[in-house]
Amino acid sequence: MISKSKQVAVLVGALAASFNPLVVTEAEAGAISLSWLSRANCWVGGYYFNESLSYHVGTAHKLWTYSGQYRGGKLEWGKNTGWQTTWRSYSGRQLKTTGLTVYGNHWEAKGTTMHKLGSTYAKNCNLSQW
Numbered sequence: 001m002i003s004k005s006k007q008v009a010v011l012v013g014a015l016a017a018s019f020n021p022l023v024v025t026e027a028e029a030g031a032i033s034l035s036w037l038s039r040a041n042c043w044v045g046g047y048y049f050n051e052s053l054s055y056h057v058g059t060a061h062k063l064w065t066y067s068g069q070y071r072g073g074k075l076e077w078g079k080n081t082g083w084q085t086t087w088r089s090y091s092g093r094q095l096k097t098t099g100l101t102v103y104g105n106h107w108e109a110k111g112t113t114m115h116k117l118g119s120t121y122a123k124n125c126n127l128s129q130w
Contacts, residue, residue: 034061036106038120040069041098051092052104052120062109063089070101083109 034056042049052067066080081089091104104120 038102038104038122040102040122042125047094055088064107065089066105067091
């Protein structure tokens with residue numbers, strides 16, 4: 001059994017101190033696979049978070065993440081991360097207003113090959129994806 005002192009707190013979000021951490025043990029960290037998601041209108045610490053992220057706890061990948069944020073069917077904000085070698089590729093922002101729909105695109109590169117991991121959609125926090 002791994003002691004609590006061996007637990008690793010992995011904070012996934014724009015303001016780490018504001019989010020509930022996803023806590024995993026060192027043994028479990030290697031078992032979590034490359035994942036991706038989007039969240040919209042997540043109320044945390046006085047702001048609504050809208051974001052798309054790709055992550056693999058403890059393992060770096062060459063990732064590219066895009067978050068497109070729409071209000072009333074019109075693009076209000078869109079940003080990609082560019083290619084990053086990291087365990088967490090994040091594109092997002094926080095606002096004082098709600099009502100957005102978030103679409104994400106998630107890519108990975110291995111050598112000279114790029115492949116799309118998937119597309120994501122959110123109108124809420126998508127907490128079931130954690």
